[in-house]
Amino acid sequence: MSIWLKRVGAAKGPFDLPHQAQDAIRMMIWVDNPTNLFQRTNGHLLLPTEPDQWAPTLTLETAHPGPLLPIVLETSRTHYRRVWGVGQRPYSYRVVLPSGVGDCFKIIEASYPMHKHTICLPPAAASSSGDNGTSNICDVLAPTDVYNTTAPALYSAIGPIRHPQSTRDWSGYYANITGRLINYVTYHVAMGASGLLLYADELMRSYFGRNPELTDLVRKGHLRLIAWELQERAHNNTDGVGRPLGYNYDQGLTASHALLGLSSCGANLLLLNGDLDEYVYFPTAGRKWPAPWSACMAGAGSPGTFTVHRLHRFETLTTAVPPADEPALWVQPGTIHTRFAGVGNDSAFATSPPGAAPHPLSRYDVVFARALPINLVKQVSLPAAWVVLFWVHEGTPLVGGTQVVQHGCMALLHVANAFRSRRRAAHERPMPDHVRRFRHWMFLQEGTGNRSLWEL
Numbered sequence: 001m002s003i004w005l006k007r008v009g010a011a012k013g014p015f016d017l018p019h020q021a022q023d024a025i026r027m028m029i030w031v032d033n034p035t036n037l038f039q040r041t042n043g044h045l046l047l048p049t050e051p052d053q054w055a056p057t058l059t060l061e062t063a064h065p066g067p068l069l070p071i072v073l074e075t076s077r078t079h080y081r082r083v084w085g086v087g088q089r090p091y092s093y094r095v096v097l098p099s100g101v102g103d104c105f106k107i108i109e110a111s112y113p114m115h116k117h118t119i120c121l122p123p124a125a126a127s128s129s130g131d132n133g134t135s136n137i138c139d140v141l142a143p144t145d146v147y148n149t150t151a152p153a154l155y156s157a158i159g160p161i162r163h164p165q166s167t168r169d170w171s172g173y174y175a176n177i178t179g180r181l182i183n184y185v186t187y188h189v190a191m192g193a194s195g196l197l198l199y200a201d202e203l204m205r206s207y208f209g210r211n212p213e214l215t216d217l218v219r220k221g222h223l224r225l226i227a228w229e230l231q232e233r234a235h236n237n238t239d240g241v242g243r244p245l246g247y248n249y250d251q252g253l254t255a256s257h258a259l260l261g262l263s264s265c266g267a268n269l270l271l272l273n274g275d276l277d278e279y280v281y282f283p284t285a286g287r288k289w290p291a292p293w294s295a296c297m298a299g300a301g302s303p304g305t306f307t308v309h310r311l312h313r314f315e316t317l318t319t320a321v322p323p324a325d326e327p328a329l330w331v332q333p334g335t336i337h338t339r340f341a342g343v344g345n346d347s348a349f350a351t352s353p354p355g356a357a358p359h360p361l362s363r364y365d366v367v368f369a370r371a372l373p374i375n376l377v378k379q380v381s382l383p384a385a386w387v388v389l390f391w392v393h394e395g396t397p398l399v400g401g402t403q404v405v406q407h408g409c410m411a412l413l414h415v416a417n418a419f420r421s422r423r424r425a426a427h428e429r430p431m432p433d434h435v436r437r438f439r440h441w442m443f444l445q446e447g448t449g450n451r452s453l454w455e456l
Contacts (some may be wrong), residue, residue, distance in 0.1 A: 008260055008263055016264030020384060027092070051087070055271075058107060083391070091392045095245045147268040152270050154192070154380070155272070157271055158199065162232060162247035171230055193289050199254045202227075255392070277418035279412065279416060296406060308395070311377055315414045316416070407453065439453040
């Protein structure tokens, strides 16, 4: 059993939601089957039992003469009905802390009542004020003098980018991924997002730390490497269950971990759980984040009205190269051809230096006419709403509601052939009915083209 914890509440932040007033510890729990470490579904980890059949029974022990506190499940059947498939989603627990219980505790699970795990967690309020000598992650990612509920910070979170076949050419592989990361981060920053939270093991952090462009993005706060030490768990399909655990077998755990870790933050921070081949897109020329938030995502209303925003995904292709050659486009760091010179929606356009390598997305000129099926959406969440039961595509909030964002407001461009050839050549004639011509407005010279090219 693995437990990740976060002390939340009572920080009295200016953008906290009402339910964040109470001091508490939230927990995300995963249970492995010790007799079958490859228990899985669709290449992802699967709990040994369905949650309605068994769940950990936990108690928080405080120092004498303090109380023994029940640690309760945050989820109920109501929440499970909002998602499909439950065995691949981690447990969520919470314990409310009365005043005076201190900062150190022991966790006990009823199956082994004499096995106790010790933890010490300072109050969220102390961390927020810096009283414990550490920087509060919420203040670092979304300083309240920069971001608020009408203009919140928007970060992406992506799990470890492991090689599908576990190559021993570490240097070559991470050089490949480095270019992709630079393309991802620079694009999203140009579109107004704040940056990327990338989960990485020690080897990844070592290689990424040697690249000056990545270290510059780290220095500027646009890229943050989150230490994640769950290791590769590949295996052969000898049990007949089907697709083995993949390079992203723990994707649901990293996504849930990010949502847990930011759940002490206020309503001035949003998180997109995504992938390296998915690019945020606003189909109105010149519009960048946070304009869509108040214009068409109901962000101008009460922060607790909609706390989960599901985005349609549209596959995009290029006629510039065959599908087998598309992955090579993404390895070379490209320059954003058109960038915003300044801050705000009225910023002037400026072009990149002559001769600079173009951003690979500038070469994509075909888009699917329809979005991927609704069960393949991705999700922008307000971590302050305590989003639970997350797995790859979606989770559900404990506070607030869920909406599907109209794709004319905000969507994701899914580069289907970014890593390998998965879709046929876009230049085949005649052009299939399910695709149409497309150009991203960012890569057109100002005043050229027409909106039918960049609308979805």
